[in-house]
Amino acid sequence: MKRYTVIFFLILNVLSGFSQSYVGTVVNQDSGKTIDGVSLCVLSSDSLIISYAITDQKGRFEIKVPETKLQPALLSFQALGFKRKTVKIVPGQSEYNVSLQEEVYQLQAVKVSAQRIQQKQDKLVYSVAGFAQPQDRSIADVLAKMPGIEVKPDGMISFQGKNINKFYIEGMDLMNDRYALASNNISRKRVKAVEVLQNHQPIELLKGKLFSEQAAINLILEDDSKMNLVGTADVGLGANADDMLYSNRLLAMLFKKKYQTLSLYKNDNTGLDLYNEINPIRLSDLLEKRTTEEDALISSVTTQRPDIDQNRYRFNRSNLVATNHLFQLAPKSTLRAQVSYFNDVAERNNWVETDYLLAENASGALIESHSLHERRNRLDASLNFEINRKELYLKNESKGSLDWLDSKSNTVWNDNRLQLSSSPDRRYFSDILDIKLPLSNDKYLSVSSINGYNYHPQELSLYSGENQRVDYTSFQTYTTAAFRHKFFGMYANYQVGFQGLFQSLSAQIGNNETLPSQRFNRYLLHIGLGLNYQTSDFQVEAEAKLQRMDIRFRQPETLQRKGEFYPDAKLFLKYTFSGTSFIYKYDLSIRQAVGRFEGFIFRISFHLLSHNSR
Known part of the structure; x- marks a missing residue:
């Protein structure tokens, strides 16, 4: 009974805390509809x-006025x-x-200016609007103005002196090693921001296991450039004293969450080298010896190049067709197809006259004129399938290229004439397979197989006036299996x-056959151990291999064999102090056997053991 009495008096107390209350409804004067979210106050005569x-969803309100010395007035x-x-x-x-x-x-005009650079953990975000100038056309023009980023003449992009390892568009790798095609042709007006992903490890399975000093670039597009097919047509016409000039482009792009494509056609006769846009930027593959493509045995005929921009002396008629497609088959699983034709x-022409002052007031003049005509057709295609997950990394890339090149030159020294021609044609096909499997948090197994075929049917004109034909073929295969794990703070491989x-x-x-068919085979087995340790200011990489090399050189009537064991050792030390890096390298390795021509072109040089340190 006492409990209920206490509750009754508490209720009376609360109710007596409010002297009165007001209720009602708020409506729109024009439409008569109720208004929710209206703020209302009870004011004293002094506007306190x-x-x-606040009114509810039906426009109704109930406001209670507590007991106070102030009297409600408004x-x-x-x-x-x-x-x-x-x-x-x-x-x-x-x-x-x-x-x-x-x-x-009526709101006053407000000018909103975004930050030019923002830091988000290991990511730098550059505002394109903050760096773009009216004369900039492509995103490459703007990238060149951003601090820390450099765009080289061949299209390669570097950040803080190191080449980038990936070029993404909306987080997807559409262009692979031909990103110059995208950076040179995507309008800077299509890009909202540029992200620099510092210390970027593109393989999910290796994140936290293998450190990377390279960065990646990711383009963030404007909203109206996503999910819709975007097209651009540029027409440029002009004239000089001899000919009509043109530089035209058709570009089509589509960037969706699961599909991206970029295709274009270009033609030009103003001296620009369009092939730079599709020339693969594969520096990382070259450093890791992951490419089996070989240079031509002979080069194209060339002339002396003046130290001026080539579009001042190069007369060309160029056509470029390229199409790139990326499909996301499943989360972290993609298929990419790329085809290009160039x-x-x-023609290049130059003329030089040199006057010589001789003894006894005698003089002489040497007049040189050089003209070069070059015709090239190249077809490239590649197909890439990739699974990039923490539990599996699998990548298979097949590519091929057909290259036809004919070059002719005409050189005249006073009254002496020399005509040369060469046709360093090339055919190349390759397949690269990479598989990485995690065994535990700090252990993983990797298998890599690289295979490549080169065929070079080439011709070269000789001073005697005859032509020499060379047929060269090669097949390379390189397969490795590696186990990597961590112990005592370092990684062993x-x-x-x-x-x-x-x-x-x-x-x-x-x-006349001057060099009968000759064959050179080399087999190399190796077993090795590598150690890697790295901190923020210190890095050490050491590798030691034991290799067995067997060489066979077959001529029509002879067969030479050679087989020996060879060591291979490398050491890399890097210490950074106050922004300055100190580097030491040591290398004990076998130079690759080289096949080349001597005199009438051919010479074989066998292996050579070299020992150097720096």
Whole structure:
């Protein structure tokens, strides 16, 4: 009984804390509809706030006024988009229905300027609007102005002196090693921001296991450039004293969450080298010896190049067609297809006159004129399938290229004339397979297989006036299996592998065979151990291998064999102190056997053991 008595008096106490309350509804004066979210206050005669409330979804309100010395005098109603209204409180009246009149607010102009650079952990975000100039056309033009980023003439991009390892568009790797095509052709107006992903490890499985000093670039597009097919057509026409000039482009792009494509056609005769846009930027592959593509045995005919921009002396007719497609088959699983065709007819001309002052006031003059005509057709195609997950990394890339090149030159020294021609044609096909499997948090197994085929049917004109034809083929295979794990703060890498090189070469002048078919085979087995340790200011990499090399050189009537064991050791030390790096390198390795021509072109040089440190 005492408990209920206490509760009863508490309720009375609470109720007695409010002297009175007001209720009502707020509506739109023009439409008659109720208004929710209206702020209302009970004010004293001195405009002091006594109590406060907000209308509900039906426009109704109930505001209670606590006991106070201040006497309620006014009800004030205020809402965004409506004129403020004040109502006098009538003694004894508790219900007030109010209508508000709509009002349009004129806002002053506000200039919003975004930060040019933002730091987000290991990510730098550059505002394109903050760095773009009116004369900039492509995103490459803007990238070149951003601090720490350098765009080289061949299209390669570096950050803080190190080449980037990936070029993403909306987080997807559409262009692979041909990103110059995208950076040179995507308008800077299509890009909102550029992200620099510092210390970027592109393989998910290796994040936290293998440190990377390279950065990646990611383009963040404007909203109207995503999910819609975007096209661009540029037409450039002009004239000089001899010919009409043109530089035209058709570009189509589509960037969706699961599909991206970029295709274009270009033609030009102003001296620009369009092939730079599709020339693969594969520096990392070259450093890791992951490419099997070989240079031509002979080079194209060339002339002396003046030290001026080539579009001042190069006359060309170039056509470029390229299409790139990326499909996301599943989360972290993609299929990429790329095809390009390049056609170019180019001429270079230069003329030099040199006057010599001789003894006894005698003089002489040497007049040199050089002209070069070059025709090139190249077809490239590649197909790439990739699974990039923490539990599996699998990548298979197949590519091929067909390259036809004819070059002719005409050189005249006073009255002496020399004509040369060469056709260093090339065919190349390759397949690269990479598999990485995690065994535990700090252990993983990797298997890599690289295979490549080169065929070079090449011709070269000789001073005697005859032509020499060379047929060269090679097949390379390189397969390794490695186990990597962590102990005592460092990583150990155990590796076993096989490398094979199979070359064949023959040559003839006219109808006479000058070099019968010769074959060179090399087999290399190796087993090795590598150690890697790295902190923020210190890095050490050490590798030691034991290799067995077997070489066979077959001529029509002889067969030479050679087999020996060879060591291979490398050491890399790097220490950074106050922004300055100190580097030491040591290398004990076998130079690769080289097949080349001597005199009438051919010479084989066997392995050579070299020992150097720096």
